[in-house]
Amino acid sequence: MSRIELPVTGQAPPERADAARNRRKILDAAARLVAERGPDAVTMNAVAHAAGMGVGTVYRRFGDVSSLLFALLDDDERRFQEAFMSGPAPLGPDAPPAVRLRAFLHTLAERLVEQRAVMAVAEAASPGARYASGAYLTMHTHVAMLLRQARPEADAAVLAHLLLAPFVPSLFEHLTAQDVPVGQIKAGIDALLGAGREPGGPGHEPGGSSR
Structure with missing residues (x-):
């Protein structure tokens, strides 16, 4: 059977290794919060605490909660x-x-x-x-x-x-x-x-x- 390739949406340029690790940690932390307490529990402070990093890092990476949820x-x-x-x-x-x-x-x-x-x-x-x-x-x-x-x-x-x-x-x-x-x-x-x-x-x- 022939395979038809489709583009994966929203592909971005490759990230630096440290930036990629931070992004993964933040998304994993947000996913845990959603699973355990629902999306209303997702705040930048809560995600930072769950990810074990400063809230400034979370803001710099995603900007606001809405952008973080869309990224998730x-x-x-x-x-x-x-x-x-x-x-x-x-x-x-x-x-x-x-x-x-x-x-x-x-x-x-x-x-x-x-x-x-x-x-x-x-x-x-x-x-x-x-x-x-x-x-x-x-x-x-x-x-x-x-x-x-x-x-x-x-x-x-x-x-x-x-x-x-x-x-x-x-x-x-x-x-x-x-x-x-x-x-x-x-x-x-x-x-x-x-x-x-x-x-x-x-x-x-x-x-x-x-x-």
Whole structure:
């Protein structure tokens, strides 16, 4: 199967080793605070204390809390992109396109469930900016590519937008508040994809049952 390379969004020039270490320590500290206490607990002082460095270093590196939270999302997005562009199957290139599409949307659902609070802050800060962001454009390009391979008869560009449309933090906040587990969300995704209509489709993986 031929591989189509997509650019990782927002790539910056290589950092000095000490700057890269500081950035990693700050992002790791912010991620711990979000996981333990939620995004409202993320202040520059709290992050500096958790990272074991001066607050001035945190301000110089990120400027304000909003920029830090966006950087935290961007950091996770880079890892996600690397996984679906060049990682192992079923997300990576060594799997059939329908299987990759299903794995991509399942993983995207997991990310929304886990990071919905931070993503909600970003969504509220820039309503509508999602569709012009590098992250969304890369996801749309990837999903459209898989759709063209799996369903040549479909309007891949439009269908990719429609498949990605539900993946917003406000919807996942609502589903979580309704006690909808991620497994049920994934089952809904399979229904949207038409899982089960034909052997080898998005709802079928080697070895039998869907996840």
